[in-house]
Amino acid sequence: MSPPADVEAAARAAEAFTARFGAAPEGVWAAPGRVNVIGEHTDYNGGHVLPVALPHTVRAAAARRDDGRLVLTSAQHPGADADVALTDLVPGTPGGWAGYPAGVVDQVRAQVPGGLGLLVDGDVPAGSGLSSSAALECAVALAVRDLLGLDWGPDDLVDVARRAENDFVGAPTGILDQSASVLCTAGHALHLDTRDRTWEQVPLDLEGAGLALLVVDSGTTHDHAESGYGERRRQCEEAARRLGVGLLCDVPDAAGLAALDDGTDEGAVLLRRARHVVTEDARVAEVVALLRAGTDPRAIGPVLTAGHASLRDDFEVSVPELDAVVEVALAAGAHGARMVGGGFGGSAVALVDADAVDRVTAAVAERAGAPRSHVVVPSAGARRLS
Incomplete structure (x- = not known):
């Protein structure tokens, strides 16, 4: 059974999606921000990291479309919607906050010719070093995987989300943030070897x-x-x-x-x-x-x-x-x-x-x-x- 906070967050996101798009979403997905206990700037150098997931998440309510467009709206960025043809997606277009989910969708646009509608909402503070961008990417990657029935495991989700940030948005991050958002479990810190991508959950009570x-x-x-x-x-x-x-x-x-x-x-x-x-x-x-x-x-x-x-x-x-x-x-x-x-x-x-x-x-x-x-x-x- 989902925790009450998840149920409430899903209901809010679904309600907002319905108000914006005129129909209910096909689902709501969430991914957390992270705080790193120790291990900064080691991930892209082949080292080890030790993050924990935050209780704060980004939620993505999503549904497929039939007009070939990607329509993005954010509760945190009112008036800054993005509406772009899938064929027009290129790094930098759309820009701003919308580039992160667009970078995920761009990687599978051949498999979703009808388009997607996405509403995102969340409480991970942006620009605070808590990986709000990775949470956004991972929530959308999870939504895309489920909606399209893709055979993506945890490493695939991490890679899709990281490519969105590295290649579409242009931020040269490592895999720490996305790995934490996907792999962390409650009550534990994630000990990740970024070289071979082996990991273990370390109890942290x-x-x-x-x-x-x-x-x-x-x-x-x-x-x-x-x-x-x-x-x-x-x-x-x-x-x-x-x-x-x-x-x-x-x-x-x-x-x-x-x-x-x-x-x-x-x-x-x-x-x-x-x-x-x-x-x-x-x-x-x-x-x-x-x-x-x-x-x-x-x-x-x-x-x-x-x-x-x-x-x-x-x-x-x-x-x-x-x-x-x-x-x-x-x-x-x-x-x-x-x-x-x-x-x-x-x-x-x-x-x-x-x-x-x-x-x-x-x-x-x-x-x-x-x-x-x-x-x-x-x-x-x-x-x-x-």
Whole structure:
């Protein structure tokens, strides 16, 4: 039986679809955003990641059409509908929010000549580093799979969603976000090896340990397609080329990066970028080992904080607003804190005692100017609601 929240969300999306299109949808699907416990910018470098799914989702109500058009509407973007012939879909058309679902449909347009109508609704904060775009892509990919009867397994859904973001929208992300949205399960963190795509569910019972994972929106939004994300990826690729490895996570430890320090400014930058990737991959392994061993989860706090320092100093993707949230959360008693997501804005996460949530929340609101925060419970991945 579906949870009451899923039933209510499906009913709202179906009602909105019917009001917009004049007929009921054939179904409603949902996919969650994610917060990464540890493992930033390792996914496109062949490393490991450890995300959890948010309880917040994007819902897609959908039905097939017979006029050869893709019609897209969003509850979060009123007045910004897209209505385009399937034959006119090209990267960048439609643009904006509509590019993400259009990028999914573009990959199967030969199999859906009649067209599709899609209404999307959701509560994953956009631009906050919580993968709202991946949630949108994955919800639509799941809807397309079911409506067309396609033989897509979890890896196929991840690949279709990622291609929409990489090739149609033009954001050079790895597979972390889409994998988390599809594969995560309630009560667990997803330990994913992005090289061979093997994964395991690692139990994460923070509530049982008297802890909470607090996500704080810095109030500074970002856009992977427009930020320095692509530059960081190119720098990682160049560092790997100079080191003679296929991917940076082929380097076993930071000592193996010494060849990048060639006395030039560029070499120094590449060394810092590569050092973050290699040490971050080691931090994922450390956190997973602690959780597997049944250690008090408070022990992972310093590892999270070390990850933030690396993202700030070596990868240089933090911003003053995120640094302030981390500093204030730690001063208010958090066991660890760090920025999450691709950087250049978005959110931070803090591991706090459950009875300290209000205190830390108040502190970051008052002293860091970040009033929007919420506790994250590791939640379920993409699913059909109705």
